[in-house]
Amino acid sequence: MRYSYYPGCTLKTTATVLEESALESARSLGIELVEQEEWQCCGAVFPLATDEMAAFLSSVRSLSAASEAGEKLLTLCAACHHVIKRANHVIINNSDVREKVNNYLELDDYYGGQGEVIHYLEMLRDELGFEELSSKIKQPLEGRRVAAYYGCLLLRPAKIMQFDNAENPSIMEDFLAALGAEAVDYPYRTECCGVYLSVNNEEIVSGMVDKIISSALRYGAEAIVNACPLCHYNLLELQKKTPEGEPTLPVYYFTELLAEALGVNSTVKDSAAG
């Protein structure tokens, strides 16, 4: 299995552990992720204003390059995935945007939305298969009670993202089960963490993070996993505001646990065990 890989800005800077653990795991699973020669920042948020056109260009460049290579475009960061998936949906459904973007980019081949973007988790579920993944696990995470945190960007809007049931998803729990861990079911797993509000409104985000973490703790979680660098930051950093003596939860990218279970990343294992 071979994919065109779109890392995005944050995986090359703050979230290198997400990229490293994902690439290491993919190698061990025999999945070839070839980073695109040229990619640009996706813009981090999807342009909700219907008159914003420039924000589509980066997504279309990557989608069209992957499509010309005959490969699906694989993403890891939830925000990149959200932006590229929704951009493709607009290109398919809005002829005005499609024409303008094509006129501007002057690509070799007209881009009409023929590319396909797939998230790493979707690739594991739909193309490798969790059963196959499970058979390749060398160090099952037995006895580990892990809370899956979905956040917003992978799930919503459900009709466009088509990632999972937006109100009652199971892909991360099924993924954890394939690693041999016990997935903790808790009510706040699809609630927003506060995203970029933490840039200038930390107080609100602290309250939101507290609800998520205390809910996961109440249901017996020992760790929380996610797929988004900004969720990761909010969950990890704003937990530090928890009063001393109150319980906290370690936060991991889903790929860190994957690398550990596949036995390909001893550093990850040590930090997780600690």
Add this chain to the structure above:
Amino acid sequence: MKVTTENLRSNIIKDIAEISGENVAECYQCGKCTAACPVNQAMDILPHQVLRLLQLGLADEVMNCKTIWICASCFTCAGRCPRDVDLANVMEAVRVILLRKRDSTMLKAEDMPEVLAKGMPEQGIVSGFRKYAK
């Protein structure tokens, strides 16, 4: 607060409709958006009230509220709306109309090193500038 035909036909109400691509008249005020909103406790006008004010042409109240800046674009409201009104798009339209005015930027690049030093991912900085500056 006064409902007038002038307000209802104002350019600002038309701009919000055009930029958001949403028809606020579809809303029948069930309040599901407000119930679903994870940040409603920090808002001065509740999500369903934003739609009601716009239905009545009272754009000024919406343009001057805190709510539009607290909305985190989490898309929970839109997912639960029985009338298919995407409130996240409406909030964005109001924000961009305000941000496109001269000198309306709410984030300063010179403040970012401090935010980055805390470990804030680039995704957060870029998102912040996309949402609070133009």
